[in-house]
Amino acid sequence: xxxxxxxxxxxxxxxxxxxxxxxxxxxxxxxxxxxxxxxxxxxxxxxxxxxxxxxxxxxxxxxxxxxxxxxxxxxxxxxxxxxxxxxxxxxxxxxxxxxxxxxxxxxxxxxxxxxxxxxxxxxxxxxxxxxxxxxxxxxxxxxxxxxxxxxxxxxxxxxxxxxxxxxxxxxxxxxxxxxxxxxxxxxxxxxxxxxxxxxxxxxxxxxxxxxxxxxxxxxxxxxxxxxxxxxxxxxxxxxxxxxxxxxxxxxxxxxxxxxxxxxxxxxxxxxxxxxxxxxxxxxxxxxxxxxxxxxxxx
Amino acid sequence: xxxxxxxxxxxxxxxxxxxxxxxxxxxxxxxxxxxxxxxxxxxxxxxxxxxxxxxxxxxxxxxxxxxxxxxxxxxxxxxxxxxxxxxxxxxxxxxxxxxxxxxxxxxxxxxxxxxxxxxxxxxxxxxxxxxxxxxxxxxxxxxxxxxxxxxxxxxxxxxxxxxxxxxxxxxxxxxxxxxxxxxxxxxxxxxxxxxxxxxxxxxxxxxxxxxxxxxxxxxxxxxxxxxxxxxxxxxxxxxxxxxxxxxxxxxxxxxxxxxxxxxxxxxxxxxxxxxxxxxxxxxxxxxxxxxxxxxxxxxxxxxxx
Ligand SMILES: Nc1ncnc2c1ncn2[C@@H]1O[C@H](COP(=O)(O)OP(=O)(O)O)[C@@H](O)[C@H]1O
Ligand SMILES: Nc1ncnc2c1ncn2[C@@H]1O[C@H](COP(=O)(O)OP(=O)(O)O)[C@@H](O)[C@H]1O
Ligand SMILES: [Mg+2]
Ligand SMILES: [Mg+2]
Numbered sequence: 001x002x003x004x005x006x007x008x009x010x011x012x013x014x015x016x017x018x019x020x021x022x023x024x025x026x027x028x029x030x031x032x033x034x035x036x037x038x039x040x041x042x043x044x045x046x047x048x049x050x051x052x053x054x055x056x057x058x059x060x061x062x063x064x065x066x067x068x069x070x071x072x073x074x075x076x077x078x079x080x081x082x083x084x085x086x087x088x089x090x091x092x093x094x095x096x097x098x099x100x101x102x103x104x105x106x107x108x109x110x111x112x113x114x115x116x117x118x119x120x121x122x123x124x125x126x127x128x129x130x131x132x133x134x135x136x137x138x139x140x141x142x143x144x145x146x147x148x149x150x151x152x153x154x155x156x157x158x159x160x161x162x163x164x165x166x167x168x169x170x171x172x173x174x175x176x177x178x179x180x181x182x183x184x185x186x187x188x189x190x191x192x193x194x195x196x197x198x199x200x201x202x203x204x205x206x207x208x209x210x211x212x213x214x215x216x217x218x219x220x221x222x223x224x225x226x227x228x229x230x231x232x233x234x235x236x237x238x239x240x241x242x243x244x245x246x247x248x249x250x251x252x253x254x255x256x257x258x259x260x261x262x263x264x265x266x267x268x269x270x271x272x273x274x275x276x277x278x279x280x281x282x283x284x285x286x287x288x289x290x291x292x293x294x295x296x297x298x
Numbered sequence: 299x300x301x302x303x304x305x306x307x308x309x310x311x312x313x314x315x316x317x318x319x320x321x322x323x324x325x326x327x328x329x330x331x332x333x334x335x336x337x338x339x340x341x342x343x344x345x346x347x348x349x350x351x352x353x354x355x356x357x358x359x360x361x362x363x364x365x366x367x368x369x370x371x372x373x374x375x376x377x378x379x380x381x382x383x384x385x386x387x388x389x390x391x392x393x394x395x396x397x398x399x400x401x402x403x404x405x406x407x408x409x410x411x412x413x414x415x416x417x418x419x420x421x422x423x424x425x426x427x428x429x430x431x432x433x434x435x436x437x438x439x440x441x442x443x444x445x446x447x448x449x450x451x452x453x454x455x456x457x458x459x460x461x462x463x464x465x466x467x468x469x470x471x472x473x474x475x476x477x478x479x480x481x482x483x484x485x486x487x488x489x490x491x492x493x494x495x496x497x498x499x500x501x502x503x504x505x506x507x508x509x510x511x512x513x514x515x516x517x518x519x520x521x522x523x524x525x526x527x528x529x530x531x532x533x534x535x536x537x538x539x540x541x542x543x544x545x546x547x548x549x550x551x552x553x554x555x556x557x558x559x560x561x562x563x564x565x566x567x568x569x570x571x572x573x574x575x576x577x578x579x580x581x582x583x584x585x586x587x588x589x590x591x592x593x594x595x596x597x598x599x600x601x602x603x
Contacts, residue, residue, distance in 0.1 A: 037593060043509040180358040181538065185580035185596040192593050207510065210539065210582035215593045234591050251514035253539030255583045257562040260543060263518040267463045269479050270509055 002034040003067075004087075004168045004201045005055060010064035012050050016274065023273045024050040025061075026225040026281055032169060035199040039212040039233070041248070042222035043270050048205045051222070052173050055203060056090055057081060069168060086116055089162035093174040095154035099146040105157050106132075106142025112164040131160040135190060152183035159190065166198070173205040188215055209252040213237055218292070221245045224273045226284050231293030241295040322390070323348050324497050324530045325370070330385035332365050332374055339365040339380065341554040347498060347530035352520075354533045354541045354562070357551035358577075363534045366551075367500045370532075371417060372399055372407045389414070392497060413443065416496040420503040422483035425490065426475040432486045433471025439493040458489040462519060481512035488519065492527065499527070502534040517544050538581040542566060550574050575599045 012025040025047045032038040040048045053059040055066060057073060065074045073084055092098050099108055110128040129139035135156040146154060155175065162170050172191070176184045192215065194200055206212050212219060213233065220230040221244065229242040240246045250261070275281065284296040323346035332340040340362040347353050355363045365374065370387055374380040387399040391414060397406065419425060427435055436458055437451040446454055459467035462485040475483055484504060491499055501520070505513040521544060524531055533544055541548055541562065548565040550557045550573070558571040569575045579599040587594065 043511065180536070182358070182577060182580040182598070185582075185598055189595045189598070192595055195593075209510070210584040213584060213587045214582045214596075217592065232591065233587070234589075237585075238588055247511060249584075251511040252584050253510075253513070253517075253537070253543045254585060255539045255542045255566070255578075255581045257542045257545070257566050259585070263514050267465055267482070267485065267515055268511060269481065270512070 001036075003031045004034055004069060005032040005203065006067040007031070007055055008065045008067075010051065010054050010066070011062045012047075012054055012059065013062060015277075019277045020274050021277050021280075023225045023275060023281055025054060026273075027064075027283060028222075028225075028227055029064075030220055030227065030230060032201050032203055033217075034168070034201055035195060036217045037195065037202040037204050037215050039204040039206060039216035039219045040222055041206060041209060041212050041219060043207060043248075045270065045273065046222040047225040047273070048207075048222055049173055052090075052171050052203060052205050056088060056171055058090075082116075086112070086165040087168040088171070089165070089167040089169070090171045090173070091155070091158045091162055091175045093177050095151065095158045096146065098158060099154060101146055104143055104145060105149070108146075109142075109157065109161045109164060112161065116165055127164070128160075131163055134163065134194070135160045136186075150183070152179055152187060155179065155187050156190065159187075159194070163194070163198075167200070169201045169203060171203045171205070174207070175204075176211065177206065177208065184211070191215065209237075209248065210255070221248065224271060224281060226281065226296070227286070227294075228284065228296040229294065230286070231289075232291060235289075235291060235293045239293075241289065241293075243298060324390050325532075326386075326388045327366075327370070328386050328388075330366065330369060330387065331383045332362075332369050332380055333383050334378070334380045338554050340369065342384070343549075343551070343554075343556045344385075345549050345556065345559060347532055349497070349528045349530055350524060351546040352524060352531040352533050352544055353547050353549060354535060354545035355549045355551060356535055356538065356541050357557075358536060360553075361551040362554040363536075363551055364502055367417070367502055367532065367534060370399060370498075370500065371411055371415060372402070372404075389498070412496075413494055414496055415498045415500065416491040416494050418484070418487050418491060418499070418501040418504045420506050422480065422487045423475055425487045426483065428475055431472050431474055432478070436471070436486070436489055436493060439490050443494045454493075458493055459486075461492065461523075462486075462489045463515075464489075479512075481508050481516065484508065484516055485519070488516075488523070492523065495527070496529055498530045498532065500532045500534070503536070504533075505540060506535070506537070513540070520544065538578065539584070550577070572599070 008029045010025050010028045014022045014024060016022060028051060040051060042048055054061050065072055068084055068087060071084060073081060106128050109131055110124045113124050113127060128142060132139050132141060137156055176187050179187060204215060216233045219233045219236045220227045223244045229236055229245045240249050286294040286296055288294055325347045328344045330340055330343045343366060345353065357363055368374045369382050374382060382400055389397050389399050391397060433455050436455045440446045440451040440454045455471055456467045459470060464470050464482060464485050505516050508516060535541060545562040548562050549559045552573050558574045569578055576599040580596055
């Protein structure tokens with residue numbers, strides 16, 4: 001299997017006032033294969049967004065390496081990074097914030113073509129029209145502005161823009177989280193279909209276990225900046241081994257009143273990844289249970 | 299658009315009201331309509347709530363869920379440009395009086411809000427005062443609503459906090475809202491609602507901003523309180539998973555209309571209206587992928603409109 005993205009031992013922390021430090025991502029390694037959806041799940045503040053941003057090279061890691069299609073991109077400068085960027089695209093939670101309100105959506109989707117001349121030997125407009133149809137919009141929509149579309153349509157426009165340069169990997173950070181349920185399902189269907197058609201890979205970041213179960217081939221569960229369990233979706237969901245994964249699974253609502261469960265009433269809180277400057281979390285060791293299913297020792 | 303019929307097995311009338319639990323309803327909403335200028339936010343919606351039951355109002359954003367709850371509290375006209383244009387909302391007070399919340403005087407409404415009918419919002423800070431400790435705020439509620447003395451209230455605060463399972467209540471009582479996590483704050487707000495012993499508790503997306511493990515705790519708490527409070531709970535959410543966890547009965551809304559109402563089992567296992575079917579076909583059900591390795595498309599029900 002071809003590895004599209006391979007990150008090793010990534011670390012990122014942020015210094016806070018009062019001699020404290022947030023250990024947002026703490027020695028994390030994972031890879032994403034071709035035509036695979038790799039999901040990062042976990043509760044808020046566990047480091048999903050920071051990790052996705054590091055993988056995208058939107059933030060610089062304190063240490064660790066990021067390999068994209070066998071090239072180490074960890075230390076590449078803006079200019080050296082450019083030819084690699086096209087393989088790596090991103091879609092966000094709020095499709096409106098990432099679309100320039102003063103440009104037509106046709107221009108927005110075509111911009112990467114114009115910026116990346118190497119790819120444009122076919123007329124831009126034809127390619128853009130093709131992309132619009134690919135994501136379920138009409139070529140006539142190209143002349144409209146972002147505000148003329150619904151949230152779900154805007155997310156389709158963002159997907160079209162991400163696809164413009166035939167990327168290998170799309171990083172989707174909570175990209176369907178703000179959508180209404182029926183719209184969310186159609187966008188997820190689109191993502192699955194595009195994956196099959198173009199052998200796309202997704203790094204799919206989400207707090208929603210039911211959605212992740214539906215779309216992921218492999219899953220990593222994050223807790224306090226670390227991966228505590230990782231493996232094929234089927235193994236992790238059907239046979240969760242880490243106590244935190246189990247707690248998460250138990251807590252997730254199941255859309256079937258016949259499966260309602262009794263739950264403990266104790267009040268827990270999500271612990272914080274903030275430590276005094278001279279301290280930090282203990283390193284976890286991941287044990288291999290076979291079949292690529294890794295679990296942190298407890 | 300014409301008024302959508304509420305489909306409910308065994309009932310033929312276009313807007314039947316399914317009443318819960320056989321008991322007479324505490325709150326009976328009939329043909330409620332709310333307008334903002336030319337925008338009809340709620341159109342001919344009817345439902346009942348009885349003591350000891352959770353009625354979930356579910357629907358996609360903008361379907362009219364929050365406006366429905368604001369109409370019950372008579373806050374539509376008070377706080378915005380909206381107007382209740384039709385319907386009645388018959389509320390049975392503890393003393394047996396039946397009051398139409400649509401026409402009751404503003405002074406009557408002031409005795410009802412926060413007393414007989416309490417509300418919990420998505421953002422607990424909406425209901426908390428940033429400059430008082432949570433203990434002081436709870437004590438204030440106990441003095442006003444229960445006529446407790448200062449000393450009684452102090453003990454009452456700790457009891458309330460224990461009841462909503464806030465750990466270390468003595469220490470927590472001295473904290474200010476911003477010093478607490480979202481989940482802990484929501485517990486404080488629930489404690490405040492409890493102190494008032496309302497007949498109806500309206501919770502508008504109370505767990506939407508919370509993480510899943512915290513959400514599960516709050517849902518478990520509400521389920522427990524439902525029984526000893528003997529209130530009717532109106533639980534508003536867009537999340538079908540949460541509905542399945544908490545509701546006894548469900549009202550499905552779409553574009554300001556009540557589309558379907560029924561027991562939670564009937565809504566999930568034999569939905570009648572095409573829209574409900576479509577909605578459910580788009581909901582991922584945790585565990586439904588067991589035995590498979592690959593992602594699966596949603597088989598979306600097409601809705602004939
Ligand atoms: N720029 C920053 N400065 C300080 N702390 C940050 C910064 N970015 C993220 N954090 C902290 O790092 C942790 C992980 O955040 P994030 O990656 O956004 O988590 P998630 O996406 O899983 O909710 C959180 O505690 C967050 O507050
Ligand atoms: N204060 C307001 N002024 C004008 N329109 C409003 C106001 N509040 C709500 N609406 C409109 O009423 C409709 C229903 O809104 P709401 O009840 O908030 O939906 P939801 O089901 O998401 O809670 C929407 O079309 C919304 O735009
Ligand atoms: Mg995030
Ligand atoms: Mg609302």
